[in-house]
Amino acid sequence: MGNKLYNLFLTFNATSLMIVIFLIKQHCIIINKAPNWVSYLIFISIPALMTGLSLLCTRFLSTDSIEGNVKDLEHANNVYLPSYLGYFFVALSVPDVETLIFVFLILFVFTYFSQTIYFNPLFLLWKRHFYYVTTENNIKIFLITRKVLRKPSDVHFENLKRINNYTFIDNGGGKGESSDG
Amino acid sequence: MNHLMAKIRKRGNDNKYRKITSDDNFYYKLPEDLDNPIEYLPDHNLDEDSWFAISEFSKKPYCLDILKNNFESVEYSQLEKLEIDKIDFIFSYQDKNEYYFQRVLNSHILSKKLLYLGDAFKFKENTKFIVINDIPDAIYLKNQDKLYFKKLTSITSIFKGIEELYREATEEETKEFLEQSFICLDQGFSSKNVKKSNRKRIAMAMNTMKNFNSEEKKKIFDYIKDYCPDLERKKGAFVVRSDEDLKSILYGIDQRYYTTPVKNEKRIANSIIPIN
Numbered sequence: 001m002g003n004k005l006y007n008l009f010l011t012f013n014a015t016s017l018m019i020v021i022f023l024i025k026q027h028c029i030i031i032n033k034a035p036n037w038v039s040y041l042i043f044i045s046i047p048a049l050m051t052g053l054s055l056l057c058t059r060f061l062s063t064d065s066i067e068g069n070v071k072d073l074e075h076a077n078n079v080y081l082p083s084y085l086g087y088f089f090v091a092l093s094v095p096d097v098e099t100l101i102f103v104f105l106i107l108f109v110f111t112y113f114s115q116t117i118y119f120n121p122l123f124l125l126w127k128r129h130f131y132y133v134t135t136e137n138n139i140k141i142f143l144i145t146r147k148v149l150r151k152p153s154d155v156h157f158e159n160l161k162r163i164n165n166y167t168f169i170d171n172g173g174g175k176g177e178s179s180d181g
Numbered sequence: 182m183n184h185l186m187a188k189i190r191k192r193g194n195d196n197k198y199r200k201i202t203s204d205d206n207f208y209y210k211l212p213e214d215l216d217n218p219i220e221y222l223p224d225h226n227l228d229e230d231s232w233f234a235i236s237e238f239s240k241k242p243y244c245l246d247i248l249k250n251n252f253e254s255v256e257y258s259q260l261e262k263l264e265i266d267k268i269d270f271i272f273s274y275q276d277k278n279e280y281y282f283q284r285v286l287n288s289h290i291l292s293k294k295l296l297y298l299g300d301a302f303k304f305k306e307n308t309k310f311i312v313i314n315d316i317p318d319a320i321y322l323k324n325q326d327k328l329y330f331k332k333l334t335s336i337t338s339i340f341k342g343i344e345e346l347y348r349e350a351t352e353e354e355t356k357e358f359l360e361q362s363f364i365c366l367d368q369g370f371s372s373k374n375v376k377k378s379n380r381k382r383i384a385m386a387m388n389t390m391k392n393f394n395s396e397e398k399k400k401i402f403d404y405i406k407d408y409c410p411d412l413e414r415k416k417g418a419f420v421v422r423s424d425e426d427l428k429s430i431l432y433g434i435d436q437r438y439y440t441t442p443v444k445n446e447k448r449i450a451n452s453i454i455p456i457n
Binding site: 062063064065066067069133135136137139141158159160162165168 | 182184200202203204250251252253254255256257258259277
């Protein structure tokens, strides 16, 4: 049960940028006396903070590990971009709130069931990277981690958290192999 | 990290293994009496503190694929609540080397009303449990490539096909055995009267007999005559009236009768291990 709620929360975080873009397009302002961009920044910071919160909540998920039997590693930071740009264009062309609500709901449902809700660019702000990991038995999983991974032999995690059966997150520090750049 | 897994009953070729939980717990303890295991022998009765072993287990046809490959918990889906009643067996993967198996019968899944006595009292209805046994049904140590177990019957549902190590003679084989010239059935005794333990002995005896030439066979029959004077004979064949008579012959074929060197006491070995 807890897992489903958590997945709904992640889905909301991933799709909420669409609402933010719409509000900016409509020049919505919540603080009258301040310049517009202050309100815009507040809008953007809400999903960013919620994504941060979702990272904190991973401690309640069930634990897993990868002991190093990995055959292949593929960087996936850029995979979400095309779909995200799609969201933005949709948000920019939605004319009114009623349409937004329906378009948002449709997107929300599809995102939830597609199980690829974790392609959330906001994770990048929290210094998380995305990887496809293929194990020796040819099972492909999606891994979110702070570590910078280069070789399959780097993939060694003692304390992974399971978001769903294909998606795992490592919330440990950036220790281990980390030649940033 | 140690992992507790379940195998569920499911049709089709989908992966039937599920992950139950992972943490640093040791779900089972490595027994202290695993040293000096006995390479599996169907006609050996195990002492209480000893184990059977099968060496080079990964090469056996009944070895599970999951034991042949390296184990990664992320490859398996999480066990769902609806699947609890379909659990076939559970196993834990511990210390990157040890696998502990426990079969799960429906009667092993307890469904109880529960009052939790902790910091807060909590009443829970329909709580389901699987009791983790102190002694698992089987242990596989990967670095030794050995499977340890105490009772073959309790692991036949886990390692499909392992029963070939201790199989019962089929009805036809039993009939065939009873029709041999050195056996003379009496008082309506037929293959239907042969009980389970004797069927197992027949399966073994048939193997043994195959390797005997006619001279060795004659020796064996004389030997049975010597040790079983009560066993009646008709035209050189042993008269079998009961399962007990049959057992005497089968013990003889297995050469379980012996005489002690001191005091010449005649004995039956009810469990044997070849020395050397």
